[in-house]
Amino acid sequence: xxxxxxxxxxxxxxxxxxxxxxxxxxxxxxxxxxxxxxxxxxxxxxxxxxxxxxxxxxxxxxxxxxxxxxxxxxxxxxxxxxxxxxxxxxxxxxxxxxxxxxxxxxxxxxxxxx
Amino acid sequence: xxxxxxxxxxxxxxxxxxxxxxxxxxxxxxxxxxxxxxxxxxxxxxxxxxxxxxxxxxxxxxxxxxxxxxxxxxxxxxxxxxxxxxxxxxxxxxxxxxxxxxxxxxxxxxxxx
Numbered sequence: 148x149x150x151x152x153x154x155x156x157x158x159x160x161x162x163x164x165x166x167x168x169x170x171x172x173x174x175x176x177x178x179x180x181x182x183x184x185x186x187x188x189x190x191x192x193x194x195x196x197x198x199x200x201x202x203x204x205x206x207x208x209x210x211x212x213x214x215x216x217x218x219x220x221x222x223x224x225x226x227x228x229x230x231x232x233x234x235x236x237x238x239x240x241x242x243x244x245x246x247x248x249x250x251x252x253x254x255x256x257x258x259x260x261x
Numbered sequence: 262x263x264x265x266x267x268x269x270x271x272x273x274x275x276x277x278x279x280x281x282x283x284x285x286x287x288x289x290x291x292x293x294x295x296x297x298x299x300x301x302x303x304x305x306x307x308x309x310x311x312x313x314x315x316x317x318x319x320x321x322x323x324x325x326x327x328x329x330x331x332x333x334x335x336x337x338x339x340x341x342x343x344x345x346x347x348x349x350x351x352x353x354x355x356x357x358x359x360x361x362x363x364x365x366x367x368x369x370x371x372x373x374x
Contacts, residue, residue, distance in 0.1 A: 179361050190265075190352055190365030191304075237304065241361040248317065249294075249361055253303045 149174040149240050151252035159258045160228055168223040168255045170212075170238030180221040181239040181249065182212055191237060197221065208232065233259045265366035267353050273372045279341040282369045285334055286355030294363060295328055295338050296352040304352075310336065343373045 152171045160166045172178065179198050183191040195206025202214040212223045221238060238252040266285040274280055286293050294309040308318040310330045318328070325344070330336040340347055350370050354363040 181362065183365075190367050191354075191363075192365065193362055196362060248306075248309060249363055251304050251306075 149178065149242060149250045151238050151240050151250055153238055153252040153255050155255050156253070157256045157258065159260055161260045162230055163227045165226050166224065166228050166232075166257065168236050168238075168257065170221045170223065170252060172219050172221065172238070172240045174219075174240060174242065176242055179241045180212075180214060181241075182206065182210070182221070182223050183237045183239060183251075184208075185235040185237065185254075187234070194223070194236070228257075228259050230259050230261060233257060265353055265355055265364055267351075267366035267369050269369060270367060271370045271372075273374065274343055275374050276344055277342045278373075279339065280343045280347075280371060280373075282338040282351050282353075282371070284336045284338070284353030284366060286336070286353070287357075287364055288334065289357060290355035290364070291358045292356040293330060293336050294354040294356070295336070296354065297349045298352060298368070299349045307338070340371075343371075345373045347371060348373050 150173045154169050181196045182194040184194050185191045194210050195204050195212055197204045197214045205211045210225050212221055214221050235254045235256050237254045239249045241249040268283045292311045295307040297305045297307055307320045308328045309316055313330045326340055328338045350368045352365050352368045354365045356363045
């Protein structure tokens with residue numbers, strides 16, 4: 148079975164500072180990896196995804212993530228955060244099956260301080 | 262495309278009443294998922310369908326919860342009878358065949374008094 152760990156439940160960061168949100172997963176087979184963002188009172192939306200190929204994945208709003216197979220990690224980074232990046236961020240993993248089930252992590256709340 | 266549509270957006274009901282939440286997935290998507298989100302438990306997968314067939318309902322908390330997908334463009338999640346601990350935001354998501362990306366609806370905020 149797959150699982151996802153997000154070690155940091157809350158991350159405060161000053162505006163224009165860099166940020167890294169950590170994600171580790173466990174799986175005995177190859178996986179797809181995702182980061183979703185949830186703004187207040189909204190549903191989740193996809194930030195970026197890793198399916199195969201280059202381990203550095205670029206997403207929307209200036210975010211990027213790097214897949215590290217040996218460390219089973221998929222950390223999310225942004226070099227300079229904005230107030231508008233304040234949101235909940237979810238890492239997720241899935242195994243390619245016929246049924247597309249995705250396992251979500253517990254989420255990291257990013258607060259950008261002006 | 263309008264995205265995943267959920268109704269109602271807000272529901273306030275009294276304990277013991279029946280509640281029905283509705284979802285219209287994105288046209289052409291093969292899989293549909295129902296999630297529940299609370300502060301205490303985070304995001305929980307309740308049930309998911311593939312080609313209108315329930316695949317895994319192990320996340321449904323108890324017999325008071327039921328879900329149906331009579332056709333590819335409509336699904337319901339029903340709670341009968343409702344209890345205060347069912348208060349949460351319920352999300353529907355759909356996914357096309359392929360890379361497992363899910364598209365979420367705006368959610369239904371349920372309050373059971």
